[in-house]
Amino acid sequence: MLLAALVIMPLLGALAAYATVRGQRAWLLAVALLHLGLTGSAWLVPPAPAFDGWLALDALGLLVLSAVSLLFAVVALYVQSRATVGSAGRGFAAWLLTFLAAASLVAVSHHLALLWVGMEGTTLALAPLIFLRRDRRSLEAVWKYLVISSVGIALALLGTFFLATAQGDLAPGARPLVLEDLVAGAGGLHPVWLKAAFIFLLVGYGTKLGLAPMHTWKPDTYGEAPALVAALMAGGLTSCAFLGIARVSEVTAAAGLADFTRPPLVAFGLVSLAVAAAFVIGQSDVKRLLAYSSVEHVGLLVLGLGLGGAGAYGSVLHLVNNALAKGFVFLAVGTILAAGVGRAAGSLRAAPVSGMLLLVGLFAITGSPPFGMFLSEFTIVRAAWAGGHPWIAAVMLTLLALIFVGLAGTILELLFHSPPGQQPRVRESGWVVVGPAVLAAGVLLLGVAIPDPLQDALARAATALGGAAP
Amino acid sequence: MTLWTVVDLGVVLVLAPALTGVAARTKSLLTGRRGAPLLQPYRDLVRLWRKGAVYSTTTTWMFRFAPVAAVVTTFSATLLVPFDGQDAVIRFSGDFVALAGLLGLGRFTLILAALDTGSSFEGMGASRDATFATLVEPALFTSFIVLALVTGERSLSGMLGSGTTAAWGHAAPSLAMVAVSLFFVLLAEGSRVPVDDPATHLELTMIHEVAVLDHSGPDLALLLYGGALRFGLFAALPVGVLAARGTLPAPLGAAVLVLGSLVIAALVGVVESSMARLRLSRVPQFLVAATVLAALGVILQVLA
Amino acid sequence: MSLDRLADLLLLLVLLTGFLILGTTRLTTCIRGVAAQGALIGALPLVLQPHWTAHTVGLATGTIAIKAVVLPWFLTWAIREAAVRREVEPRVGYLASMALGVAAVAAASAVAARLPIPGEHSHLLVATSLSGVIMGLLVLATRAKALIQVVGYLMLENGIYIFGLTSLDRVPFLVEIGVLLDVFVGVFIMGIVVFHINREFDSLDSARLSELKD
Numbered sequence: 001m002l003l004a005a006l007v008i009m010p011l012l013g014a015l016a017a018y019a020t021v022r023g024q025r026a027w028l029l030a031v032a033l034l035h036l037g038l039t040g041s042a043w044l045v046p047p048a049p050a051f052d053g054w055l056a057l058d059a060l061g062l063l064v065l066s067a068v069s070l071l072f073a074v075v076a077l078y079v080q081s082r083a084t085v086g087s088a089g090r091g092f093a094a095w096l097l098t099f100l101a102a103a104s105l106v107a108v109s110h111h112l113a114l115l116w117v118g119m120e121g122t123t124l125a126l127a128p129l130i131f132l133r134r135d136r137r138s139l140e141a142v143w144k145y146l147v148i149s150s151v152g153i154a155l156a157l158l159g160t161f162f163l164a165t166a167q168g169d170l171a172p173g174a175r176p177l178v179l180e181d182l183v184a185g186a187g188g189l190h191p192v193w194l195k196a197a198f199i200f201l202l203v204g205y206g207t208k209l210g211l212a213p214m215h216t217w218k219p220d221t222y223g224e225a226p227a228l229v230a231a232l233m234a235g236g237l238t239s240c241a242f243l244g245i246a247r248v249s250e251v252t253a254a255a256g257l258a259d260f261t262r263p264p265l266v267a268f269g270l271v272s273l274a275v276a277a278a279f280v281i282g283q284s285d286v287k288r289l290l291a292y293s294s295v296e297h298v299g300l301l302v303l304g305l306g307l308g309g310a311g312a313y314g315s316v317l318h319l320v321n322n323a324l325a326k327g328f329v330f331l332a333v334g335t336i337l338a339a340g341v342g343r344a345a346g347s348l349r350a351a352p353v354s355g356m357l358l359l360v361g362l363f364a365i366t367g368s369p370p371f372g373m374f375l376s377e378f379t380i381v382r383a384a385w386a387g388g389h390p391w392i393a394a395v396m397l398t399l400l401a402l403i404f405v406g407l408a409g410t411i412l413e414l415l416f417h418s419p420p421g422q423q424p425r426v427r428e429s430g431w432v433v434v435g436p437a438v439l440a441a442g443v444l445l446l447g448v449a450i451p452d453p454l455q456d457a458l459a460r461a462a463t464a465l466g467g468a469a470p
Numbered sequence: 471m472t473l474w475t476v477v478d479l480g481v482v483l484v485l486a487p488a489l490t491g492v493a494a495r496t497k498s499l500l501t502g503r504r505g506a507p508l509l510q511p512y513r514d515l516v517r518l519w520r521k522g523a524v525y526s527t528t529t530t531w532m533f534r535f536a537p538v539a540a541v542v543t544t545f546s547a548t549l550l551v552p553f554d555g556q557d558a559v560i561r562f563s564g565d566f567v568a569l570a571g572l573l574g575l576g577r578f579t580l581i582l583a584a585l586d587t588g589s590s591f592e593g594m595g596a597s598r599d600a601t602f603a604t605l606v607e608p609a610l611f612t613s614f615i616v617l618a619l620v621t622g623e624r625s626l627s628g629m630l631g632s633g634t635t636a637a638w639g640h641a642a643p644s645l646a647m648v649a650v651s652l653f654f655v656l657l658a659e660g661s662r663v664p665v666d667d668p669a670t671h672l673e674l675t676m677i678h679e680v681a682v683l684d685h686s687g688p689d690l691a692l693l694l695y696g697g698a699l700r701f702g703l704f705a706a707l708p709v710g711v712l713a714a715r716g717t718l719p720a721p722l723g724a725a726v727l728v729l730g731s732l733v734i735a736a737l738v739g740v741v742e743s744s745m746a747r748l749r750l751s752r753v754p755q756f757l758v759a760a761t762v763l764a765a766l767g768v769i770l771q772v773l774a
Numbered sequence: 775m776s777l778d779r780l781a782d783l784l785l786l787l788v789l790l791t792g793f794l795i796l797g798t799t800r801l802t803t804c805i806r807g808v809a810a811q812g813a814l815i816g817a818l819p820l821v822l823q824p825h826w827t828a829h830t831v832g833l834a835t836g837t838i839a840i841k842a843v844v845l846p847w848f849l850t851w852a853i854r855e856a857a858v859r860r861e862v863e864p865r866v867g868y869l870a871s872m873a874l875g876v877a878a879v880a881a882a883s884a885v886a887a888r889l890p891i892p893g894e895h896s897h898l899l900v901a902t903s904l905s906g907v908i909m910g911l912l913v914l915a916t917r918a919k920a921l922i923q924v925v926g927y928l929m930l931e932n933g934i935y936i937f938g939l940t941s942l943d944r945v946p947f948l949v950e951i952g953v954l955l956d957v958f959v960g961v962f963i964m965g966i967v968v969f970h971i972n973r974e975f976d977s978l979d980s981a982r983l984s985e986l987k988d
Contacts, residue, residue: 113951120954127961139969146965150927150958151914157952158907158934164941164948165892176945192889642779643786643898755797755868762793765876770786773883773897 002047003055006038006065006104014097024093025080031097032069032076035104039069043453053178054111059460060246063316064239065107067323070442071235072100074435075228078331081431092132099125099232106240110179112247116153116160119208119244122237123149129232130225141217141224148217152207156244159200163248166193179247186254198252198261202268205244208237209298210291211268212275219279222291227334230287234294234326239319242301246465249305253466258308265306266392272299273399280406286333289410290326293365296403297322303396304380305465307387312467314379316458317446321372325443328436329361335432348415353428355415357436362411364443366404372446379470471557474720478553478727483545485728486702487511487695489735493662494669496739511698515691523687528588536583537685537692543576544699552627553706555715555723563624566614570607573659573703576696577603584681591673595680598750602665602677605757606658612764613648613655617711619771620644630707632716647767649711654760656704656738660697663742665753675747705734778896781821784814785902788936789879792909792929796871801860801921805849808928812841815932818939819949822895829946837935840956845928848963852921855967866916878908895940906933924962931955 013031017024042057042065049056057065075096102121109115123146131142164177166189174181182189207214222230252261276296283289297318304315335354348355364371367378377400384393445451450458459469491511498505507513525533550565550572552558558565577599584596618624620641621633638645658665661678670676676683682693709730715723748756788811795807816838819830853860864871882904886897910930914923931952938949 113948117951117954120957124957124961143965146958146961147914147923147927150955150962151911151930153958154927154930154934154955157955158937161934161938161941161948164945167944168892169944176941177948190890196889643782646786752799755872758869758872759793759797762797762872762876766789766793766879769876769880769883770898773887773901 001050002038002042003050003057003108006035006108007101010035010097010101010104014094014101017097018091018094021090024090028079028093028096029076032073035100036069036073039066053175053180054114055108056110057108058464059457060243060316060464061107063320063457063461064243065104067239067320068103068107068236071232071323071327074327074439075232077435078228078432081429091128095125095128103236103240106243112160112163112177112179115244115247116157119156119205119240120153122240123153123208126229126233126237129229130221132226132229138224141220145217145221148214149208152204152214155200156204159197159204162193162197162200166190166197179250182251183254186251189255191257194252194255194257195260198248199264201248202245202264205241206268209241210238210295211298211302212272212295215272215275215295218295219288219291222294223285223288227287227330227337231327231330234330235323238294238298239323242319245302246305249466250464258466262306262308265302269299269303269306270395272296273396277399277402277406280403283406283410286410286414289407290329290333293403293407294326300377300380304383307380307383309383309387309467310470311380311383312465313458313462313469314376314383316461317379318373318376321376321443321446324439325361325364325373328357328439329365331436332357332361335428349418351428353433357440358411359415360440362407366407367400370444370447372443375447471559474554474724475557475559478724479548479559481724481728482548482553482702482706483699485731486698487515489702489705489731490698492732492735493739493742496736497743500740500743515695518691519688521687523689526587526684529586532586533583536579537689539579540576541692541696543572544696547572548699548703550626551703551706552630552710553727554720555710556627556631558627561625561627566626569626570610573700580681587684592680592683595677598677599681602658602753602757605754606655609651609655609757609760609764612761612768613651616644616648616764616767616771619768630710634711635714635716638714641771644767644771645711647763649708651760651764652708652711656708657741658757659704660701662738664745664748664756667747702731705731708734777821777824781818782896782898784818784821785898788814788902789905792906793872793875795913795925795929796875796909797868799862799868801853801862804862804922804925805846808925809842809846811929811932813838815935816841818936819942822939823942833949840953845956845959849921849924852963852967862922863918864916865918871912871916874912875909878912879905882908892940899936899940903933903937906936920966924959928959
């Protein structure tokens with residue numbers, strides 16, 4: 001019942017928020033905290049599978065669910081400040097909660113068609129949120145987003161159909177498209193259909209993830225959407241989309257097709273890193289800059305998955321890090337931009353707390369120690385080295401260094417270079433600061449000392465993906 | 471080669487003008503008119519034959535030679551087609567290439583004759599005619615390729631004969647595509663709507679008409695007959711694909727040939743009355759569509 | 775005619791409508807083509823399964839209703855509302871589009887011939903499905919007009935639906951999930967109408983044409 005509640009409760013909250021215009025922020029916060037509480041209880045008492053195994057929570061799902069839930073709660077806190085959403089219409093809280101419901105569905109569903117429905121739900125729920133400002137540029141952004149994402153979702157559906165075909169005639173008692181039965185019967189799956197399913201699911205969900213070369217919607221969308229929506233997308237949507245790819249990887253790993261699946265994963269990962277490195281340099285719009293950084297990070301996620309071994313552990317750790325880090329960076333940027341501080345120039349003086357958070361965030365998302373991302377990126381590099389692919393490690397390090405240079409160049413200038421004239425000081429209320437600060441602390445914690453329950457979950461997730469904890 | 475091969479060839483030679491008459495009559499009836507009598511084309515031929523010819527002073531021997539060449543090449547082409555559903559007068563492996571070549575040669579002499587007049591108007595018509603002829607060739611050849619794949623034969627007599635009858639059992643989709651594609655080829659080679667309007671009197675809309683504009687008297691009679699014979703030949707191709715005559719007794723096969731040709735001619739009349747001629751820049755699309763249909767037939771055949 | 779033949783005929787007609795959409799110059803012909811495709815596809819479950827269950831009939835009726843009636847009507851309404859010019863504006867010429875379509879069918883058939891087909895379905899089913907997907911992507915990529923891109927998306931969706939039919943007897947509700955893709959189509963059309971998205975943002979202010987780029 002807990003699992004169903006995780007999905008249904010945000011939906012009900014969305015309806016309530018839509019009905020009450022004035023109280024929608026309150027509803028948003030209440031449901032978000034309730035959801036966070038339920039997720040926390042899932043850590044303490046693992047919930048039983050529901051609906052004949054269609055909904056279940058394994059380690060990987062729990063990690064994604066927690067990341068999304070925590071990020072959403074922080075965003076809900078952030079939204080309480082009136083300055084952040086401006087003149088948004090009556091529906092924005094409802095759409096946010098619908099997104100939460102869909103993302104929860106993706107995290108808890110072990111039936112791969114249901115997972116697809118959840119992904120489609122996230123795509124649809126985000127569209128009105130991207131279009132919050134209702135001007136020409138955001139219209140263009142949301143149109144591009146919808147067209148590219150819908151093609152990706154359609155291809156993912158075809159991949160899901162292929163997976164069903166791979167199952168062929170089912171053994172008695174086997175449930176079609178349920179993860180456990182797919183993994184258990186992996187030896188009996190038609191290899192050709194399974195390979196085709198993997199490719200289509202990788203491309204389809206990869207489009208949602210923002211892997212290059214299907215990333216073209218990302219800069220425009222992240223650039224035009226409000227920062228809090230971009231935070232949810234960079235942290236939440238990417239985690240859900242990665243989960244889609246990870247699920248099919250579990251099946252292919254169990255079927256022994258690792259030699260087939262690894263090269264495409266590594267290829268997409270490296271190409272994403274390269275594209276990010278190329279476009280990050282000289283990018284002056286900070287949200288677009290962060291979009292390319294997001295392309296880099298999802299590239300790392302997929303690269304780690306493709307390297308196997310400790311790389312899978314690195315990927316899962318990176319998933320959590322990415323959700324938290326991107327979350328607070330985008331929210332900090334949002335505060336700075338929302339106060340009308342030009343192109344965030346001179347923000348350290350104008351908005352000291354958020355500016356400091358942005359500075360911290362720069363180091364976090366580029367993988368500097370002692371932050372968590374350093375640990376996950378280092379694990380992936382070590383996996384490349386240990387797996388006998390030293391050149392991959394070398395390329396990775398080069399590209400990461402380039403990305404650091406690009407990001408640092410733009411963000412540092414934005415933070416410190418003040419344009420002439422008096423910069424207005426931004427009023428940073430508690431709402432907009434507390435949440436991001438918590439997330440930043442979380443990323444720091446992950447880099448220094450990972451708590452045991454988390455470590456355990458990470459290890460179990462890595463094992464399911466065909467890897468191992470280092 | 472049997473007696474019936476020659477008889478069927480004779481039937482086609484005699485019946486060809488009637489087919490154009492049927493097409494014109496059908497079109498008239500469908501557009502609310504009574505139309506010319508069915509045998510009008512014959513009367514036209516006789517009338518023209520009795521007249522004298524007028525030659526422009528700019529023309530040379532090519533202009534006088536072309537009508538004869540056109541009829542002779544078309545007649546030679548008919549010798550290659552198995553009208554009785556089993557055998558043609560002349561058959562050899564790869565004769566479908568010779569068919570296309572002979573028809574092309576006839577068209578070539580007509581184009582030369584048009585250029586011979588020295589008028590730019592005829593030149594324009596000739597160039598358009600040549601362009602469309604070029605675009606029809608792939609459709610024709612692709613259809614033949616499908617037939618060759620389906621029946622395994624390399625000669626027209628085999629491709630349009632009993633092999634096709636048996637092939638309908640397992641290659642029906644491909645053969646259906648080929649039949650439609652050959653119908654489109656008929657519309658193109660016979661200069662019918664939607665490729666060209668044979669009844670137009672506006673100079674700017676003429677394509678094939680331009681090429682024959684300057685001929686008169688017996689020359690024109692020869693050209694009209696050659697055109698009708700070409701129509702009859704191309705009408706017999708889809709009949710050969712669609713109507714399974716391989717196992718029928720010979721007289722019945724001849725009757726099926728006549729009936730099938732008349733049906734195809736009527737169908738052409740229906741198409742002419744229901745569509746307008748395509749814009750000049752759209753005609754290549756139509757011809758490519760014919761090729762695409764035949765190509766689909768190839769793919770479906772190879773897939774199976 | 776046996777049911778197998780009827781199914782093959784329907785699939786063949788689906789391929790032909792795909793070519794019609796690739797080769798035509800008129801917007802309304804494209805919409806009629808995709809409506810015809812939807813009707814043919816809706817009839818396919820009835821033909822593929824000799825024993826009709828309530829589920830099969832319901833699926834067929836629903837599919838025909840949505841794909842052949844509602845969505846084409848919606849598209850036609852959008853043409854009137856947004857006052858769209860009736861001519862398709864392709865970036866790749868019609869002849870090249872048709873040639874690419876033939877290449878798509880050839881590639882799809884070649885792939886389908888090598889795949890082990892589930893159940894007793896014919897190779898033509900998988901070939902048509904993959905051809906539909908490729909032709910839909912082709913239309914999406916080579917047409918500049920937003921409404922034609924929606925038509926292309928519908929073709930893509932139809933191709934995926936046909937493939938789903940191979941799992942109809944084993945995983946009953948999989949095919950219905952594909953209908954959820956139609957929700958996207960509805961959203962697109964609404965977007966086009968409400969915001970007058972004509973040609974990828976060419977229509978309104980061409981000075982701000984490609985504002986978003988690096």
